[in-house]
Each structure stands twice: as C-alpha cells, then as structure tokens.
Amino acid sequence: MNTSPTAQLAAFAAGLRFDDIPTPVIRKTEDLLVDWFGSAIAGKGSRPVETLTKFAASMGPSDGAAEVLIDRSRSSAYFAAMANAAASHVAEQDDVHNGSVFHPATVVFPAALAMAQTLGSSGQQLLTAAVAGYEVGIRVGEFLGRSHYKVFHTTGTAGTLAAAAAAGSLLGLNAAQMQHAFGSAGTQSAGLWEFLRTAADSKQLHTAHAAAAGLMSACLARDGFTGAAQILEGPQGMAAGMSSDADPAKLTDGLGTRWATVETSFKYHASCRHTHPAADALLQVMQVNQLTPADLERVVTHVHQGAIDVLGPVVNPATVHQSKFSMGTVLGLVARFGHAGLVEFDQHFQDDLTVALRDKVVMELDAEVDAAYPRRWIGKVTVTTTDGRTLQGRVDEPKGDPGNTLSRDEITAKAHRLAAFSGGASEAEMARAIKALWAIAQSPRIGPLLAGAA
Amino acid sequence: MNTSPTAQLAAFAAGLRFDDIPTPVIRKTEDLLVDWFGSAIAGKGSRPVETLTKFAASMGPSDGAAEVLIDRSRSSAYFAAMANAAASHVAEQDDVHNGSVFHPATVVFPAALAMAQTLGSSGQQLLTAAVAGYEVGIRVGEFLGRSHYKVFHTTGTAGTLAAAAAAGSLLGLNAAQMQHAFGSAGTQSAGLWEFLRTAADSKQLHTAHAAAAGLMSACLARDGFTGAAQILEGPQGMAAGMSSDADPAKLTDGLGTRWATVETSFKYHASCRHTHPAADALLQVMQVNQLTPADLERVVTHVHQGAIDVLGPVVNPATVHQSKFSMGTVLGLVARFGHAGLVEFDQHFQDDLTVALRDKVVMELDAEVDAAYPRRWIGKVTVTTTDGRTLQGRVDEPKGDPGNTLSRDEITAKAHRLAAFSGGASEAEMARAIKALWAIAQSPRIGPLLAGAA
Structure with missing residues (x-):
C-alpha cells in the first residue's frame, strides 16, 4: 500500500520542505501568487461570484482569521477558500498548466491562503504549500487524461486534491494523513462541462467546491478521518469512474526532480x-x-x-x-x-x-x-x-507559456489592470499588497492581504 | 429545453403541493421520517460522525436556527444538514429504495429539516419537500443505472439532486430555478466506492457532502445562480461522465402518478x-x-x-x-x-x-x-x-420491503433501540420527539426536535 502511486504522491506532498525547493521554483511560485491575486480581485462585481460569496456569508461565521478578498470580510478558512476560489476563475485570466489542462492557482492559493491566515503560517510555509498543491494537482490532471477532460472540468476534479495537498502541507500532515486527505478529496471530486451549453455559472461553483472540499479533507485527516488508500488508481477510484485513458505513472513522474510548477503558463488573453x-x-x-x-x-x-x-x-x-x-x-x-x-x-x-x-x-x-x-x-x-x-x-x-513568459513587471501590470477593471482594490492598495507579496518569502506570519484597506 | 427530462423533473419538484400527494404517500413519508430520526440519533459517538460534526462546528457559526441532532448544538442550515447527514448513514439502518439502490432518508431529511427549521416551515411543507426529494433522488438513481453503481455510491451522487429538490421545495423555487438548482447539484455530484477497500470513513462524507451541496444549490438558485439545463442527460452531464447504461425515460417515469416514495424499504438488519x-x-x-x-x-x-x-x-x-x-x-x-x-x-x-x-x-x-x-x-x-x-x-x-414492511410500532421500537445503542437521546426524549413526529402534518412551524432536551 505504501508504494502505490497515491501513497508516493501523498508522501511527497507531506514531506516537502521549503529548503528542498530550488530557488527558481520559489521565484516562479511568487510570480504565480501575484498573478493569482490579481485574478482573485478581478472577481469583484461578478454576479455568480457575489452570489457565492453571499451564500458563504449567510452560512458561515461573521468573523474569523481568513480573508474574503472581494469584500474584505472575514470568515472561517472553509468559506474564505470557497469565496476566493469562486472569485479567481471568473475573469479567465488565472494561470494554466498545459499538460494537465488544469488551472492550479484558482484552487491552490485560496485554500493555502485561508489556511495560512488561520494558522498564522509563515510566507515560506505558504509558498511550500502552494508548490505541494501545484505538483499534486498537475500530476492528477495529467493522470486523469484526455478522456476525463472531455466531460469533466479537471480544475474542479483534480482541484480537490490540489487544495487538499496545499492545506495539508500547512497543517503539517504526515504521509499517512495526507493519503487520507487525498482519499476524502478525491471522493468529493466533481465538475461537469455541461454548464457551458447554456452559459451557466457552474465554473465558479467548481473552483469554490474544489478549494473548500480539499481544505475540508485536509482538516478532517488531521483529526483522524480516513479516506480510501488509492482513490486515484484503485479499481473503484477516480480513474475507474471518470477516465478511460488514465496513466498511474503520471502521478509520480519526476517527483522532487521535475518541478511541474514552473511549467505553468500565465494567461495573456482573457479567454479560455x-x-x-x-x-x-x-x-x-x-x-x-x-x-x-x-x-x-x-x-x-x-x-x-x-x-x-x-x-x-x-x-x-x-x-x-x-x-x-x-x-x-x-x-x-x-x-x-x-x-x-x-x-x-x-x-x-x-x-x-x-x-x-x-x-x-x-x-x-x-x-x-x-x-x-x-x-x-x-x-x-x-x-x-x-x-x-x-x-x-x-x-x-x-x-505566457514558459518559453514566452511574462516578466514581473508584466505580471504586476496585469494585476493592476484586473483590479482596475473590477474596482476590487485601488491602485494604491494593489501596489501595497503586491509589494508585500513579492517579499512574502520573508514574511514570518501571513496576515490579511488587504488589511485596513477598506 | 423546457420539455427535457431534467426540465420535467424539476417542474414536478417545484410544483408539488401537499394536497397533490395521496394520503398513503404522506403516511409512508411520516414512517420514513421517524425511521430516519432514529438513524440520525444513532450516529452519536461514531468517530467519523463526531469528526465531521467537529469540523462543521469549527467552520460554521456558533448559533443558528438549524439543529445538529447528535449534540443539540445550533448552526446554519448548511452545516446542520452536513452533520445530520453524516450521522444518519453510519448505523446502516436508514432506508433504501431497491430499484435505484439509493438511500433517500440520509440525504433528503437532513437538508429538509435544516431548511425547514431555518425558514420556519410547516410540517406539511416539510413532508412535501421530503416527497419531492424522494421522487427526484430515486428517479435519478434509476436513471444512472447499474454501471454507475459499480463505481459510484449512488446515495452520494443522486443525493445532491435529492437534497436540492427537498431544500428547493421549501424555498419555493419555481420550475426554472429548480432546474438551475439541479444543475448546480449535479455538477457537485460525487462519491466513489474505493473507500470500502480499506474500510475508510468516506460513506459519512458522501452523505454529508450530498446534503450540504444540494442545500447549497437550492439556496444559490433562489439567489439567481444558474446551472446546466440538462445536467442529467446532456452530452457532458452526469450520465455522460459517470454511466454507460443511463436511461432518460427513468427520470420522468410516472411523475405524479407513480409514487416512488412508497416503494422505499426499511432496513431490518444493521448491514449493507x-x-x-x-x-x-x-x-x-x-x-x-x-x-x-x-x-x-x-x-x-x-x-x-x-x-x-x-x-x-x-x-x-x-x-x-x-x-x-x-x-x-x-x-x-x-x-x-x-x-x-x-x-x-x-x-x-x-x-x-x-x-x-x-x-x-x-x-x-x-x-x-x-x-x-x-x-x-x-x-x-x-x-x-x-x-x-x-x-x-x-x-x-x-x-422491511413494501410487501413485508414494518408497522408503526416496529418503526418506533427500532428508533428507540437505535437511540439506546448510541446514547444519543434518553427514552423519554425519544418518546416525546417521536410522538411529535407522528403528528408533524399538524405542525404549523418546525422547531428543534430535541429542544430543551439537553
């Protein structure tokens, strides 16, 4: 059991430490974080995003350590992750990993930020968690394959595991706990393309669901809740139910040597x-x-x-x-x-x-x-x-692809454009927040990104 | 679009009124409600149920109109539905519909009760909502077919739509809104049998997820959030992704004349x-x-x-x-x-x-x-x-099957046995609550079932 692909992937995510990650991977993760922040702010004013955020506010607590970016309210980690993930995907400007056809940022960073703010984690812990989320989510997307993507929105499905890996990293799950978190995340994995046919709002629901369910799975695993040992490649697991061309070798491809995070592309056009x-x-x-x-x-x-x-x-x-x-x-x-x-x-x-x-x-x-x-x-x-x-x-x-990427100036400018479009933050607020994000590796404790900026 | 099977099923659920439902169906629904209540109380003390309930308490508000049955705490409708659904399935004593291999009570009643308590609905509205949930969930399970059940836990998947129908009925959704709720519920539909292989806790997560996601979908639809028009039978919908023998005719089979609710079986043995x-x-x-x-x-x-x-x-x-x-x-x-x-x-x-x-x-x-x-x-x-x-x-x-069913005395005795086993309520508390449930059709407003009973 402990050498199954799922077990190896879980052990990698649980064991990943900041010092293990090559510096260029950390720098790229910072790029991805700033790029994501702009997309999250861009969600303000979008009807489906506002509706989901209103739901979170009505069902969640009225205060908490985690920040809902579009309205600067506070909530529990679960609902902040849900609301911020809904917000990050609507402008269609968030990042994408080509090989997996998976959008990592919109599910990984909302879960990681909400959990880091709740736990008072450091910037290095947040970056490490994000890398864990990217490496896991991308490999799960590659594993599920093209047949999966024909019907399923991979960001919604693989996204639950990516968010679980990120949240689980911050919670300090051990390898066995991380494997249980994957089991709980994978068995909640969902998201169908059918909504496109009638231009429905489901894409925001998919990312909201993935980030929240993944974070939930990590929290449950910390508290002893168990999940399937081989939720990915098992005979009644995700691939069995939702793919006809899954390749388990993709799950462990180059773990610790191939950094899939740096393969991620930035989006230049605001479209699919x-x-x-x-x-x-x-x-x-x-x-x-x-x-x-x-x-x-x-x-x-x-x-x-x-x-x-x-x-x-x-x-x-x-x-x-x-x-x-x-x-x-x-x-x-x-x-x-x-x-x-x-x-x-x-x-x-x-x-x-x-x-x-x-x-x-x-x-x-x-x-x-x-x-x-x-x-x-x-x-x-x-x-x-x-x-x-x-x-x-x-x-x-x-x-925007790795061989034709955006500079940090271009990333910063893009985030400013997104905020200006939505009105989600002023130019000064964005400048302050982005400056802090570029220096996040030195932050001893993650607080609100827009604190006192209302 | 409005004559698609999904649209017809949504219109039925949205249009169902208490006076439309034959009296024997209402009486059976009361039987199912009391039987479910016993199963929900039976969840007290179960480690996975307690863990999920602890998660709900940590992420939700500390008060609210909806009741968490195993610890008599209050929360928002979302988290009460989640916790009570987790509790209702663990003793393996909740009801089952044979033709769909679907357990309706554990997903329908938690969503319906939480929403009814939040809205202050009447007993007749609660019973109507439950019938809507049963009729929808059973037909969706039948539609998804045997190929689906080989890999997917139908109670988790069809359960999202059953819960959405019940909650949507109480919210007074119109046919179009109900169809959107189905779209949002179906695109969150999840639950894999893989967990059985290592005796993991996922079954409770599946019902918790289905009830909460279905209730969420109904609330979102009320607020204008849209879903796929044909999430069930569409070319990238649930059947396309998760079944190879789906039959859309099952979705509308005898709507309004065949009452699938009364086909539901009670479980006598505490096993699968x-x-x-x-x-x-x-x-x-x-x-x-x-x-x-x-x-x-x-x-x-x-x-x-x-x-x-x-x-x-x-x-x-x-x-x-x-x-x-x-x-x-x-x-x-x-x-x-x-x-x-x-x-x-x-x-x-x-x-x-x-x-x-x-x-x-x-x-x-x-x-x-x-x-x-x-x-x-x-x-x-x-x-x-x-x-x-x-x-x-x-x-x-x-x-326990319809032709060999349990009497009201047997149902009452079974609920008492379940409560005695878990210690979730005293005999006097159970007697009081069950007496009130048998008379629920006369209740003008659903309050806590165990009020003042702590």
Whole structure:
C-alpha cells in the first residue's frame, strides 16, 4: 500500500520542505501568487461570484482569521477558500498548466491562503504549500487524461486534491494523513462541462467546491478521518469512474526532480486557454502581412480535439463569459484590438463587427496540433483574405507559456489592470499588497492581504 | 429545453403541493421520517460522525436556527444538514429504495429539516419537500443505472439532486430555478466506492457532502445562480461522465402518478442492504429445518452482480463498519442470534464462532436473482449441513420491503433501540420527539426536535 502511486504522491506532498525547493521554483511560485491575486480581485462585481460569496456569508461565521478578498470580510478558512476560489476563475485570466489542462492557482492559493491566515503560517510555509498543491494537482490532471477532460472540468476534479495537498502541507500532515486527505478529496471530486451549453455559472461553483472540499479533507485527516488508500488508481477510484485513458505513472513522474510548477503558463488573453494559440497565430499573420480586420474573408484554425470539445458547442455566445469560449469571438476581438482583454470582451463581444468576424472563423482538427497536445499548445491558422490570398500563421508557444513568459513587471501590470477593471482594490492598495507579496518569502506570519484597506 | 427530462423533473419538484400527494404517500413519508430520526440519533459517538460534526462546528457559526441532532448544538442550515447527514448513514439502518439502490432518508431529511427549521416551515411543507426529494433522488438513481453503481455510491451522487429538490421545495423555487438548482447539484455530484477497500470513513462524507451541496444549490438558485439545463442527460452531464447504461425515460417515469416514495424499504438488519435477502433466506431455512449454527457446513448465497461488486472485496473485515459489508459476517450473526443488529455487530463481529461461520459462506452469481435486481431483491441460499443434507432457502421480499414492511410500532421500537445503542437521546426524549413526529402534518412551524432536551 505504501508504494502505490497515491501513497508516493501523498508522501511527497507531506514531506516537502521549503529548503528542498530550488530557488527558481520559489521565484516562479511568487510570480504565480501575484498573478493569482490579481485574478482573485478581478472577481469583484461578478454576479455568480457575489452570489457565492453571499451564500458563504449567510452560512458561515461573521468573523474569523481568513480573508474574503472581494469584500474584505472575514470568515472561517472553509468559506474564505470557497469565496476566493469562486472569485479567481471568473475573469479567465488565472494561470494554466498545459499538460494537465488544469488551472492550479484558482484552487491552490485560496485554500493555502485561508489556511495560512488561520494558522498564522509563515510566507515560506505558504509558498511550500502552494508548490505541494501545484505538483499534486498537475500530476492528477495529467493522470486523469484526455478522456476525463472531455466531460469533466479537471480544475474542479483534480482541484480537490490540489487544495487538499496545499492545506495539508500547512497543517503539517504526515504521509499517512495526507493519503487520507487525498482519499476524502478525491471522493468529493466533481465538475461537469455541461454548464457551458447554456452559459451557466457552474465554473465558479467548481473552483469554490474544489478549494473548500480539499481544505475540508485536509482538516478532517488531521483529526483522524480516513479516506480510501488509492482513490486515484484503485479499481473503484477516480480513474475507474471518470477516465478511460488514465496513466498511474503520471502521478509520480519526476517527483522532487521535475518541478511541474514552473511549467505553468500565465494567461495573456482573457479567454479560455484553448483559444490562445490560434489567437496568437492570427495576430502573427496579421502583423507580418499588415492585415486589417476588413482583409479577413475566412480564418481556419487548426486545433486539437480538446478545443473542439470545449469550444464547439458555443456557436452564438449570449453572455460575456460564454463569449470567452467562442473561438470566433476571441479571434474577432484579437483582429480588431490586437488583444482580447476584459474590457474588449465586456464592451465589444456582441458588436456587429465582432459578430461578423466571428462567423468567418471555423475550427478544424489538425493532426500535428492534436498529437503535440496537451504538452505543447501549437497555434496554426490559415487566413483567406478578401483579395484572394491564402496566408499561414503559426506560433509554437503562446504568450505566457514558459518559453514566452511574462516578466514581473508584466505580471504586476496585469494585476493592476484586473483590479482596475473590477474596482476590487485601488491602485494604491494593489501596489501595497503586491509589494508585500513579492517579499512574502520573508514574511514570518501571513496576515490579511488587504488589511485596513477598506 | 423546457420539455427535457431534467426540465420535467424539476417542474414536478417545484410544483408539488401537499394536497397533490395521496394520503398513503404522506403516511409512508411520516414512517420514513421517524425511521430516519432514529438513524440520525444513532450516529452519536461514531468517530467519523463526531469528526465531521467537529469540523462543521469549527467552520460554521456558533448559533443558528438549524439543529445538529447528535449534540443539540445550533448552526446554519448548511452545516446542520452536513452533520445530520453524516450521522444518519453510519448505523446502516436508514432506508433504501431497491430499484435505484439509493438511500433517500440520509440525504433528503437532513437538508429538509435544516431548511425547514431555518425558514420556519410547516410540517406539511416539510413532508412535501421530503416527497419531492424522494421522487427526484430515486428517479435519478434509476436513471444512472447499474454501471454507475459499480463505481459510484449512488446515495452520494443522486443525493445532491435529492437534497436540492427537498431544500428547493421549501424555498419555493419555481420550475426554472429548480432546474438551475439541479444543475448546480449535479455538477457537485460525487462519491466513489474505493473507500470500502480499506474500510475508510468516506460513506459519512458522501452523505454529508450530498446534503450540504444540494442545500447549497437550492439556496444559490433562489439567489439567481444558474446551472446546466440538462445536467442529467446532456452530452457532458452526469450520465455522460459517470454511466454507460443511463436511461432518460427513468427520470420522468410516472411523475405524479407513480409514487416512488412508497416503494422505499426499511432496513431490518444493521448491514449493507445487499446482505439482507440472503440473511432472511438463511433465517427461513434454519427456522423451517430447525437448524443451529453447528449444523452449517457450507452456505452458498445466490446473489446479483451488484452484491458481488460491493461485498466481494470484503474478505476479512477489520472494523465494525466493514463487517456490515461482509456477507459471511452478516450470515454468521444471523445464524447465531436470529438477527444482525447494532449490538450484534458491535460485540460479536470478530468472535471465533462468527469468523468460523463467516468462512463457510460464499457468494455465487445467480441468473434469476440478477435479472430481477434491482426491482426485486430475491434471497436464495443453499445450505449444506454437517450431516450431509442440502437445503434451499428463499424469500421474495426481505423484511422491511413494501410487501413485508414494518408497522408503526416496529418503526418506533427500532428508533428507540437505535437511540439506546448510541446514547444519543434518553427514552423519554425519544418518546416525546417521536410522538411529535407522528403528528408533524399538524405542525404549523418546525422547531428543534430535541429542544430543551439537553
């Protein structure tokens, strides 16, 4: 039992110490933390996020050590994790790990921050917990495979284990306790893509659920509550129920030597990541050939099957959020504005010009792109111009990927833009909080990020 | 969209009124309520239940209108539903619906009671909500089918929708809101059988999660939070992800004419329901032939595949709870004591004599029993005696099934036994509470069931 893949992964998460983590991994984790903070603040004012936060306030205590970022209220760790996780995913600007198609930040940091604030953990403990959460969640996502992602929102499912690993690290769970926490987290693992078909609010519920259920699982394990020993690869475990191509070897791939955390990509466009490679490829072909939107007659995006599965149902997006899952809308905005940010979606997703461009875009399955996915997200487009030319665009790493990453200045600027968009914090508040976050490895005790800033 | 099976089921749950429900269905629902109350009180002192309740207390408010039954504390509806649902399933004495292999009471009543106490609903509203929860949960379980149950604990998965229907009924959700509540509940649907392999505590987590997540989904829908329109039968919904033999016609089977609530069985033995038909068949053959345990050389139980799937992994049970999933242990206790109740499991599951009998019992797949399952749970055993006889035992309806049901006196006595076992309430407290529950249809406002009883 103790050498099963689940047991090895749990032992790794439980045993991870700050001094074991290479410095570049720590620096990247700080980047991811600041990037996440901006996304969390960006959730303010979003109807589904506010509704979930109202629910948490109505069912939780009226005070506590953990901070609800969008309204600066305090609650128990459980509800703060729930509310902050709901907030972090709605702008579609939070990070993503390509190989697992998993968004780590939105489930890992809400659980880690809430638990760290509750326990009075140090910054180094918080960073260590975040790395544990990223390494576990990414491997679980890779393990569950492409068949899983066709129906399940991996961030919701693998997210419960990622959040459990992060919270469990801060609670100081031993290897056996961490394995029990994984069992409890995995058996609460949930999240279906069906909501996309009617543009429903479930994506925020999935992250809220994953962060809260994962944190709960870690707390229960500390108190002796047991879970399945092999919730991931067991014959009636997650893979048995929710995947047809799961590979247990992925669970332990390079533990302690391969740092999956640094493979995580930042999102540049405010849309579903599946649209980014094609968007960057279209930008490239338009810049190289000096095209304007009026030059576009037809745009064929050559994509992997996962893009068709997730984006295919979205033909005529009815809401801003749904439009972020419309390949045509994203490319229409990129063609018009050179990027597809929160403001562009919010104000222009239904413009006549955007809609006209949207309807010129089609997706076609591409063998090379599909074979490279999910490890590499290649962008390929074929543009037919109104004057009859056929032009090819291609990017091998979309902006924000590890080989084409964002600088700390770009990350800081992005967080400021997100806060300005939502009104969740003033520029001065953001500057103060971000400065503290860049120095978090020196913090002896994590307090509120926006303390006294109301 | 409005004529989809999910939409029809949601409209039924939202539109159900007390006066629409035939009187025998109401009376049966009162039976189920009293039977559930005994099971909830029986959870007191159980380590996993106490641990979950401690978690709820640590993360929830210190007061509220909803009652946590095992410790008479008060909390918000969310945490009371979570704690009471954890408590109701641990004694394995709560009710079951055969056709869906779904335990309705443990998820429906905790959500309904917590919401009714919070809203100050009437007894008639509570009973109506319970019927809505039973009718929905049972149909969802039937819809998900046998393939689902091989890996998933249907009470955890279908339970989220059952709890949402009950809570949503009390909240007065309209049909569209109820459909959104179903979407949010279904996308949080979870629960894997893997925990049985190591006798872990997850069963209590599954019911706690289902009741809390379902109640949450109803509250969110009231506040405008949307869910998938076809979370059950949609191409990326529950069936797509978690079943290979789902039948959407089951979702709307006889809505308003067939009352699935009255098909629910009470549990007589304190073990997994899959053991009951064989236990009753063994009792029958022993009584008819006046056998003693010493006469038993070998007992072949002729069972359905689901029994083998769930009970097969349990060869040498290490805990009281696991022993309730051991066909051999259950039959050993029945042979020794004439029944397998909480006391028998607690004090005798590891006796030498029980273990010796356990090892004489085998399961064999039986074509007739398997074909009748899950609508009918036939019990068939072949006993070889030490003096060389081969004897057959058979029951067509195990004790507690609708055709072989418990009287109100038997239900009351069972609840008293459960409370006496756990020490969760005194005999006088139970008598007072049960008397009030039998008269609940006349209650203008649901208050605490154990008020002033501490």
